[in-house]
Amino acid sequence: MGSVYYAQAMRQLGKIHCQEINQDDNAPWIIFFHGYGADANDLFSLGQMIPTKQTYNWLFPNGILEVPIGPAWTGRAWWPIDMMAIQRAQETGVPRDFSGEIPKGLEKARDMAMEMIRQLRVPWNQIILGGFSQGAMLATELYLRAPETPRGLVLMSGTLLCQDEWKPLIANRQGQKFYQSHGQMDQVLGFKQAQKLETLLTQNGMKGSLVGFRGGHEIPAQVLQGIGQYVNSL
Numbered sequence: 001m002g003s004v005y006y007a008q009a010m011r012q013l014g015k016i017h018c019q020e021i022n023q024d025d026n027a028p029w030i031i032f033f034h035g036y037g038a039d040a041n042d043l044f045s046l047g048q049m050i051p052t053k054q055t056y057n058w059l060f061p062n063g064i065l066e067v068p069i070g071p072a073w074t075g076r077a078w079w080p081i082d083m084m085a086i087q088r089a090q091e092t093g094v095p096r097d098f099s100g101e102i103p104k105g106l107e108k109a110r111d112m113a114m115e116m117i118r119q120l121r122v123p124w125n126q127i128i129l130g131g132f133s134q135g136a137m138l139a140t141e142l143y144l145r146a147p148e149t150p151r152g153l154v155l156m157s158g159t160l161l162c163q164d165e166w167k168p169l170i171a172n173r174q175g176q177k178f179y180q181s182h183g184q185m186d187q188v189l190g191f192k193q194a195q196k197l198e199t200l201l202t203q204n205g206m207k208g209s210l211v212g213f214r215g216g217h218e219i220p221a222q223v224l225q226g227i228g229q230y231v232n233s234l
Contacts, residue, residue, distance in 0.1 A: 010040075013061075014115035021047045021058040028126040028151060030231070031059045031117070033135030035157075037067055037075035043132060046219075051228035056128075059120070064112055065105075078138050079105025086188060095190025099160040106161070110141050123148070128231065130154030130179075132219060133189065137161050140197075144169040152234050153178040154227055156219050159189040160197040167204060174205035179230035181223040183215040 011018050019040040034042040040062035047058035063076030081103075089096045117127065128151050131139040136158025143153045144166055155178065160166075178201060182194035191212065198210040211226055 013117075013119040015112055016064065016116040017062045018116070019044050019060040019062075023057055024055045027055040027057050028128065029057045029059055029120065029122050030128045030130065030154075031061065031139075032154070033061055033078065033113070033129075033131035033138045034063060034076070035131070035133030035135050036063075036077045036081050037069040038132075039063065039076045043135075046224065046227075050224050050231070053232045056231070061113065061116060064109060078109040078134050079103050081134065090187045095187065095193065097190075097193060099163045099193065099196060102162050102165065106138075106141060109138055110145065113138060113142055114145075117142075124150045126151060128152035128154060128234070130156070130227075131158070132156040133158065133217065140166070144173065149173055149176060152176075152231065154230065155180040155197070156223060156227075157182050157186060157189060157194075157217055158197065159193045160200060163200065167200060170201060170204035170206060176206050177230070177234065178206055178208035179211075179227055180208055181211040181213065181219075181226060183218060184212045185215060186217045188217040 009020055009022070011020050017040065032043045032046060034040065040060045044060050063078050065077045065080065066074050067077045069075045086096055124146050125148065129139040129143045130136070130153065136155040139153060140155065140158060141162070143150050180194065180198055182191055184191050194210055198208070201208060211223065213220055213222060
């Protein structure tokens, strides 16, 4: 398959600015949310790199918060994260467990993303939600709380949050397939927590399995192939 270069177009939906690849008004959409400190451009190339049999449109929303990520350097995020706490956890070698937490700002991010999707004016069954890291957490929250069942869910290096809130919602998505990947040496969001998320989803009726790879907090080529296979299977 030859690589096609797509012109990047910015579009505002609700209050969220998005990069998009719009190829066919009748095609389904894949919406990928970036991780903490990145921005809408971060996952844009995946629209060219993930092999899909049918045509998809792609949307890459820009995080609603500006966050410092280095001297005179900022990125975007969906809600604030205590980076110092994550760094302390990395130093001790025991990654943070967020399973009982409802992050401050998650509700606002969810509401703004829901409004963005309403403005897109595409039925839920034509939308695959996904993301990397913090973006995967937001995608899970949206997928479980959507008024109708979305077409699919792609989780790259996410983690389990809001366990008590998510558990009863998963039953409404019984029999639905998800794709999940995670680095076995991930120092930012531990592999064990990814396994807990997989268990919660599958024990409550969803279908999928965690694809572990030798690596850290990243998206290797094998994951892109796996996402392509998953998308083609829907």
